[in-house]
Amino acid sequence: MPANRFSRRSLLPLPVVLVLVAAVLLLAPWGAADAAQKPPQPGDTVEITGCLTDEGAECPALRTKNNKLYTLTPRDLEGAQVGDLVTVTGTVANISFCQQGTTIEWETIEVVGSCEDPPGGPNDPEGAGSYSKK
Numbered sequence: 001m002p003a004n005r006f007s008r009r010s011l012l013p014l015p016v017v018l019v020l021v022a023a024v025l026l027l028a029p030w031g032a033a034d035a036a037q038k039p040p041q042p043g044d045t046v047e048i049t050g051c052l053t054d055e056g057a058e059c060p061a062l063r064t065k066n067n068k069l070y071t072l073t074p075r076d077l078e079g080a081q082v083g084d085l086v087t088v089t090g091t092v093a094n095i096s097f098c099q100q101g102t103t104i105e106w107e108t109i110e111v112v113g114s115c116e117d118p119p120g121g122p123n124d125p126e127g128a129g130s131y132s133k134k
Helices: 014-027 032-037
Strands: 045-053 061-063 069-072 084-092 102-114 131-133
Touching: 045 102, 069 084
Parallel strands: 069 102
Antiparallel strands: 045 061, 045 084, 045 131, 061 069, 084 102
């Protein structure tokens, strides 16, 4: 037989091939990327990093690197001010009077740098401008 031909005995039986394909499809993380991209839902506990801006009509505002606008329940920002890069933890509000963005009922706020710092600089933490569910 020529070297480029397969013998019928060298191929896997069709049922074995079907089982392997089914296993790969079932175990593949289909939607894992989509789940990471879904916005936080009311009641979710989140950690968000972004720049405090003056965009809020009624509430302090925070904009992430991916341009998502969040508003923060109005209260003392513990020294944080417009232009600061902050990390906020809290819960996505069910209802809000903030008029724009996704409102976070925040529990903690930490200044982690300045929005004037260059991307990737010493005060630009990895993952800045994103959110994650807690």
